[in-house]
Amino acid sequence: MKVKAEFSKLINFINWIKPDIRPFLPRLVVILLLGVAGSLCGVGIAIASKNVIDYAVAGELGKAGIAIGIFGGIIVMSVLINIGEALLEVRVSEAFSNVMRQRFFKRLLETEWLPLSGYHSGDLLTRLTSDVGNITNFFVRVFPGILSLGVQLAASFATLLYYEPRLAIIAFIMGPSTVLFSRLWGHRLKVLNLKVQESESRYRSHIQEALQNFIVIKIFGLEEHNRDTLQGLHQDRMDWILKRNRTTLSADMIISLGFWAGYFVAFSWGIIRLYQKAISFGTLTAFITLVQQIQVPFVGLARTFPQIIAMLASTERLMELEKMQLEKREGKIGQPEGVGISFRQVSFVYTEEKDNLVLDKVTADIAPGELVALVGSSGVGKTTLIRLLLALVRPLEGEVFYTDGLGKQYEVTAATRAWVTYVPQGNTLFSGTIADNLRSGRLEATPDEMEEASRAACAWEFIRELPNGLDTVIGEQGHGLSEGQAQRIAIARAFLKRAPVMILDEATSALDMGTEMEILRAIKDLSGNCTCLLITHRQTALKMCSRVLEIQRGKLIEKNKTEQENHLSN
Numbered sequence: 001m002k003v004k005a006e007f008s009k010l011i012n013f014i015n016w017i018k019p020d021i022r023p024f025l026p027r028l029v030v031i032l033l034l035g036v037a038g039s040l041c042g043v044g045i046a047i048a049s050k051n052v053i054d055y056a057v058a059g060e061l062g063k064a065g066i067a068i069g070i071f072g073g074i075i076v077m078s079v080l081i082n083i084g085e086a087l088l089e090v091r092v093s094e095a096f097s098n099v100m101r102q103r104f105f106k107r108l109l110e111t112e113w114l115p116l117s118g119y120h121s122g123d124l125l126t127r128l129t130s131d132v133g134n135i136t137n138f139f140v141r142v143f144p145g146i147l148s149l150g151v152q153l154a155a156s157f158a159t160l161l162y163y164e165p166r167l168a169i170i171a172f173i174m175g176p177s178t179v180l181f182s183r184l185w186g187h188r189l190k191v192l193n194l195k196v197q198e199s200e201s202r203y204r205s206h207i208q209e210a211l212q213n214f215i216v217i218k219i220f221g222l223e224e225h226n227r228d229t230l231q232g233l234h235q236d237r238m239d240w241i242l243k244r245n246r247t248t249l250s251a252d253m254i255i256s257l258g259f260w261a262g263y264f265v266a267f268s269w270g271i272i273r274l275y276q277k278a279i280s281f282g283t284l285t286a287f288i289t290l291v292q293q294i295q296v297p298f299v300g301l302a303r304t305f306p307q308i309i310a311m312l313a314s315t316e317r318l319m320e321l322e323k324m325q326l327e328k329r330e331g332k333i334g335q336p337e338g339v340g341i342s343f344r345q346v347s348f349v350y351t352e353e354k355d356n357l358v359l360d361k362v363t364a365d366i367a368p369g370e371l372v373a374l375v376g377s378s379g380v381g382k383t384t385l386i387r388l389l390l391a392l393v394r395p396l397e398g399e400v401f402y403t404d405g406l407g408k409q410y411e412v413t414a415a416t417r418a419w420v421t422y423v424p425q426g427n428t429l430f431s432g433t434i435a436d437n438l439r440s441g442r443l444e445a446t447p448d449e450m451e452e453a454s455r456a457a458c459a460w461e462f463i464r465e466l467p468n469g470l471d472t473v474i475g476e477q478g479h480g481l482s483e484g485q486a487q488r489i490a491i492a493r494a495f496l497k498r499a500p501v502m503i504l505d506e507a508t509s510a511l512d513m514g515t516e517m518e519i520l521r522a523i524k525d526l527s528g529n530c531t532c533l534l535i536t537h538r539q540t541a542l543k544m545c546s547r548v549l550e551i552q553r554g555k556l557i558e559k560n561k562t563e564q565e566n567h568l569s570n
């Protein structure tokens, strides 16, 4: 039963890796052949050294000279083969890990947002780098290594069998017993490998988060606390690495003992046979080399075992990512002229606890071209409503759809995201130039279009004054810009997309009233063609909107606009 389960796991694994590995098969076969050639060189060296010694002892100097030449030739060949193999290994290893990373990167980009957001970005990074590295190492180094060790084993065994059958049998029996012995550690090693990767993820995540939040650490004087936490995580990681190391070393020790026992028996046996004059000096040398040639593959195979286990543990971690559901993504749908928004009895909850609804049977209609404000106290569910519109989360009950104002409905999916332009809360700029950031709104945007959008977002004044204008390089999360400048670039980027629905989530919160008014006027100019949803607490913004919707305890309520404005001004 267990064997059957293991076998079906293996089949799953092969099917899982097949698409990625297929293009690399020819190059992996070359690596394999080079490995095999290297192994055969090892056997060749044993035979050549025997001949050199035997001819020299027999006083046949001419033949000994030729044998030395062959011996040297094989050594040079072996070195060249090793270099060629190492060069090819690096190239294939880089290319293969890139293919795997691309596969998972693409997969993550297409995975549903909610389950994915539960993973720490540092953990995902570890999976994309270290875990992919373990799998690459297996296919490029370990697997061809196992096969060439197998060939080395067979060739050495056959040669030894030819010269001294009894010795061959002794060396052969010692080998598998050490490999089988190391198999006993398999399960423990796998658990330890998972623990090492998990602790590595926690360690990296902490560093990543600390680097991103330097200011918070400094403001609250958390330097020491952070160092202590990192030290604790380091200790945890170290403990798991040491535990894994102890297990690997215990296995290694038994393997080495097995190896030396085999070597010792062969050596003693050879000396006895030499004493009995049953073999020549040369044959003794060949014995000793060949016993090594048999033992080395077994030791090698046993030592690859931890790497196989690491690969299996990493595979599980990557497969786990693929278990998350993909976003519903139909092809491009024809975009209607104007796009309205409808919520029908929509309920939503983030957790399993269904009685703790964030949104409870919400119903609302926004006609194409309307400019609507969405208000409500903090944590009430405004951003959640936007996430539903962007198909980042799915309703527990009810329906969210877009309309064309003529009665046609379009289900909200990842594809309809193309109809929406969005300015989220916080700084969402990428590192690169201002132009790069603007172009992420529309990749083919021209400098004139970027200028026009920047003017509408009140960003052009300050961009123009920068020495490099649109080509000014900004750092991670808009480093080098003020919060208000970053917000204006984010708004310009949203304008550039020219989508029929625009959503601004506290997008003008860092701006002075005058600038905010100007931007809101630009947004109002868009309305009519563009449906705008504004999450705001500001009275200036509310004045611009034709309607105000408020979320209260999970319900969406249409507010009297004047009442709301008065409420805010008080």
Ligand SMILES: Nc1ncnc2c1ncn2[C@@H]1O[C@H](COP(=O)(O)OP(=O)(O)OP(=O)(O)O)[C@@H](O)[C@H]1O
Pocket (backbone or CB within 6 Å): 117, 350, 351, 358, 376, 377, 378, 379, 380, 381, 382, 383, 384, 385
């Ligand atoms: N990813 C998430 N997982 C679990 N709960 C979440 C998640 N995001 C938000 N919540 C919870 O859902 C509720 C609504 O959050 P939401 O961000 O929609 O509020 P909001 O009205 O936009 O708040 P704010 O005005 O402060 O931005 C909150 O109670 C919040 O704790």
